Amino acid sequence: MPEHAPEPAPAPPEDRELSPYTGWTRDHWEAAADRLLLAVRPYGSRHHGLINLPGPRPSSSGVRSDGLEGYARTFLLAAFRVAGAAGGDPHGHLDRYAEGLASGTALSHPRAADAWPLMADTPQAIVESASVAISLRLTRPWLWDALDDGTRQRTADWLLSALGPSPVDNNWWLFGLTVAGFLQDAGIETDRARRTIERSLARVEDWYLGDGWYSDGDGRAFDHYNAWALHFYPVLHAHLAGDKAMLDRYGPRLRAHLDAYGRLFGADGSPMPFGRSLTYRFAAAAAPWLGALTGHTPLTPGATRRLASGALRHFLDRGATDARGLLTLGWHGPYEPVLQSYSGPGSPYWASKGFAGLLLPPGHPAWTDREEPLPAESADAVTPLATPGLLVQSTAADGLVRLHNHGSRQHATDDDPCYARFAYSTRTGPAADDNHFALVIAGRPTRRGPAEPEGSGPGWAASAHTPHPGIRVHSLTLAHGRAEVRAHLVTGAPAGTPVRQTGWATTPDGPTAQLQPVQGYTVRSTSDTGPTLQGPLSRTAALHGTTGDGPATLFVALASLTDEPDPAPVTALADVEVAGRTLTVTWQDGTTSVRTCGPPWS
The missing domain is CATH 1.50.10.20 (Glycosyltransferase)
Known part of the structure; x- marks a missing residue:
């Protein structure tokens, strides 16, 4: 039988003058x-x-x-x-x-x-x-x-x-x-x-x-x-x-x-x-x-x-x-x-x-x-981290942080959710299939291959990976406030190949997730996606489409994750125009971002 654990001293009282955010001191x-x-x-x-x-x-x-x-x-x-x-x-x-x-x-x-x-x-x-x-x-x-x-x-x-x-x-x-x-x-x-x-x-x-x-x-x-x-x-x-x-x-x-x-x-x-x-x-x-x-x-x-x-x-x-x-x-x-x-x-x-x-x-x-x-907590910010190929997006209104992964390769050989997703946040997932872009080949979704960063700058980051032999996916994320534009250029895939973009896996008491098609997707669905480290139940939205007849097909979606009450639709936060491979995004505050998805980047 193990010995009895000594009784610890009572917790000290909080000090909200010295520590207004946590109440905690050295004691x-x-x-x-x-x-x-x-x-x-x-x-x-x-x-x-x-x-x-x-x-x-x-x-x-x-x-x-x-x-x-x-x-x-x-x-x-x-x-x-x-x-x-x-x-x-x-x-x-x-x-x-x-x-x-x-x-x-x-x-x-x-x-x-x-x-x-x-x-x-x-x-x-x-x-x-x-x-x-x-x-x-x-x-x-x-x-x-x-x-x-x-x-x-x-x-x-x-x-x-x-x-x-x-x-x-x-x-x-x-x-x-x-x-x-x-x-x-x-x-x-x-x-x-x-x-x-x-x-x-x-x-x-x-x-x-x-x-x-x-x-x-x-x-x-x-x-x-x-x-x-x-x-x-x-x-x-x-x-x-x-x-x-x-x-x-x-x-x-x-x-x-x-x-x-x-x-x-x-x-x-x-x-x-x-x-x-x-x-x-x-x-x-x-x-x-x-x-x-x-x-x-x-x-x-x-x-x-x-x-x-x-x-x-x-x-x-x-x-x-x-x-x-x-x-x-x-x-x-x-x-x-x-x-x-x-x-x-x-x-x-x-x-x-x-x-x-x-x-x-x-x-x-x-x-x-x-x-x-x-x-x-201080201000809305979108910070590119060029060396690791990451994009950090935070919003002061809800203190929520999102990480867009365009550069880290997983240690494991399998599709580890803790490494192989395009996005992570301090309030969601990771789940078995959240924030993932996949082609469906022989009835099975492809795994994300090792990410190769292809560039980053103010408000954006991009990468490429090879999910299947002969197929290349170039991915681009633009972020502003709580809005995200997710673009994927698929090259080398046979015409009619199904693709699927998933969004944030949220729990019933978690933040509000949104995922809306802009180009290339024709069907939207939502499904139960099981437990995450945030709780036993989660739901994840998905967008579905198919590749076209040309050498490349561009898929574009708008996404959002927020703890704000009654958030406005993400479509009200960004207007996205697509011309070829070039995206022109006009954000809610009137600023504009113009990026091309796929090399040469511009």
Whole structure:
């Protein structure tokens, strides 16, 4: 039987003078950290080396790896909590993790109940070694320096296994860097640690494409990993090492990324649900906090706290923890479709990264300045992000953010809804078939192939993909206010090939979605499309048409997503004239956009 979880202290009262948007202060963050840490205590193994959290399934790495994951990721939360309080630990969090180090690294007894898996046998342990290393680095005066020599030696031996070449050629290279940073600080095999840092940074450098954006491995894989891994580890390492030259290199990249990243949070606190590992939830706040910690951020201190507190509250207020206080596998509550094979019961606790703000002292302006609005709350904006090929559209009236994807390629080989859709928002989907343009061949809709960006500019972005051999689709999105013009030029398809454009998948209590044909579509339908991470039921509109006899057929539609009450028809927001492949759009405010769909772009 698991032990009884200690009763957490009552939540502090809200402070709407200091924090008019969220009501939260540093006291709320500390209390939230304590609640999460106290909730996992009943699931620790006898000597605390593993935290075996309950869940619907083990990860692909197995239950012992899952137990290590539960230990390592909650240790990271405890480290932020204690280091930020300058060693104050009223709940004795570190004592348990210190005992867990002693039992988990008892590798001479690999069948011991608490023993951690070896990295050579379980590569997932490399991931968890980074969280262990950061935690030891942050809490060194209170934990590492107080350990007995045997435990320190066994822990070092286990960590040294992470210094080899990464077995996965993506952000995993940074786990070795992170472990090496701690070992270097602790004076353990410093030359080997230095070589690991240099090798890891050199590999990741191959993926830096500019403007603050890395691809997560070869290709064009852009998502939250930019913020909570590819920027997080190098910048935090440079900061902790006091390496000014390194921080001068990686800090401006973080700043450039945050300029775009801060636009991807809705007024309700939701980060954009785009990409894999969404169950890490408020880990999305890690990079904004890190920008404040290092001074490399375009966000004001008040906007930083508003973003981070909004993200944390968004999930905690919407059921991210269950009745036991445990983070579940999902988004708001449990939701299996957003999980990967490596997701296990301890995986959601990578959300601990979102507590990096506790490293800021209580007197830092990020804690003491008054909250300020997010970009999405300040003004309507359509922002092209040329390097990743994304278009960010936000409306201040409802604080809703939409992301139009014209440049990110999915990691998986299948049609992953978290990567392969043309559009995402902070209040909808993703669903199995929303925001998708497909040809119907042999009775089956085509999947979207890897997106190849073909240009972007004020209010527009374009890309191409090959959904079927011999067929090319050039896609263009124009946005203004809440209105969207979606155009697709299909080349190489036989005449009479059915096509289908779907719109936003909305839940009954969600925003209002509209989808109207402009050219090429002849039939409109609406269907039930099942659960999304926003709720158990959704409906999605679709437009249907067929390709013509010529070498290319242009399909054009108007779309809208809004939380405004009783919204006007989207046809009142934009007048679209089509001449050949050229679209002339006159928006409601009288401004005009003229773009050509398909190369040459003009």
